[in-house]
Amino acid sequence: MSQTDVRLDGSAELRGEREATPGSAGRRRERLMVPKADFDSYYGRPVLNEPTWQAPDIAGYLFLGGLAGASSTLAAAAELTGRPHLARSAKVGALGALGGSLYCLIHDLGRPERFLNMLRVFKVTSPMSVGTWILSGYAPQAACAAATGVTGLFPGLGRAATVGAGLTGPAVATYTAALICDTAVPAWHEGFREMPFLFAGSAAAAAGGLGMLAAPLSES
Structure with missing residues (x-):
């Protein structure tokens, strides 16, 4: 008072x-x-350091990686349900998106050997290390699935690669969510529970849109 x-x-x-x-x-x-x-902040320095990556490279890496993973899962589902045209277009789309995603990642790293250096160890607590190994296991299967789907050769091997890439696809589409959340940016870090669902939904929508454009209406 x-x-x-x-x-x-x-x-x-x-x-x-x-x-x-x-x-x-x-x-x-x-x-x-x-x-x-x-x-x-102290001495006029920023509270958070600015990201060192280039926006076009990382945006392309995230989008194309999600498109590749979801397209492989869609291709596997189409293969198992008798939709050959949708399966073929999804396989080719997955391989093309994977190539673009890897290019964006390596271009942002600056030197290709930096990607190979991450394969020297496997660190469970590092999303980048886990993601590198996921991509290394996914890429050969996606490439084999697309090659056999286009040429028609080795159908048994192609089906096995399609299913394998389809099972690995969700991890490819969502591991980048953990990568983004493992930062000091509060808006990203606080959304670590919701971010994987956001990435999965975005990747599925992109793959579905690509399938509708490339496949016949009867299979899309």
């Missing part, structure tokens, strides 16, 4: 954290005794 002191001239002064002064229109306006806080 605030108290006032009465001066000799009859004016009152408010004691406390704020000081009241008479306004021009007879109203009392409060004047802060403590200046407003200025939120700033």
Whole structure:
């Protein structure tokens, strides 16, 4: 509860954290005794360091990787349900998207050998290390599935590669969500529970759109 002191001239002064002064229109306006806080980091440095990656490369890597993984899963489902045209277009689309995604990743790394260096170890706590091994196991199966689907050779091998790529596809489409969330950016880090579902939904929508464009209407 605030108290006032009465001066000799009859004016009152408010004691406390704020000081009241008479306004021009007879109203009392409060004047802060403590200046407003200025939120700033030490020595004027940014609170978060700017990302070192290039936006077009990483955006292409994320989108095309998700498209590749979801297309392989769609190709496997189409293969097992008797939709050959949809399966073939999804296999080719997966291989093309995978190639574009790897190009964007290697281009952002600067040197191709940096990607190979990540295969020297397997670190469970590193999304990039786990993702590198996922891509290494997925890429040959996706390439084999697309090659056999286009040429018609070795159908048994092609079916096995299609199913294998389809089973690995969800991991390819969603591991990048863990990669994005494993950063200091609060908006990304706090959404680590929802981000995999977002990436999976986006990849499935992209693969479905590609299938509708490339396959006959009866199979899409």
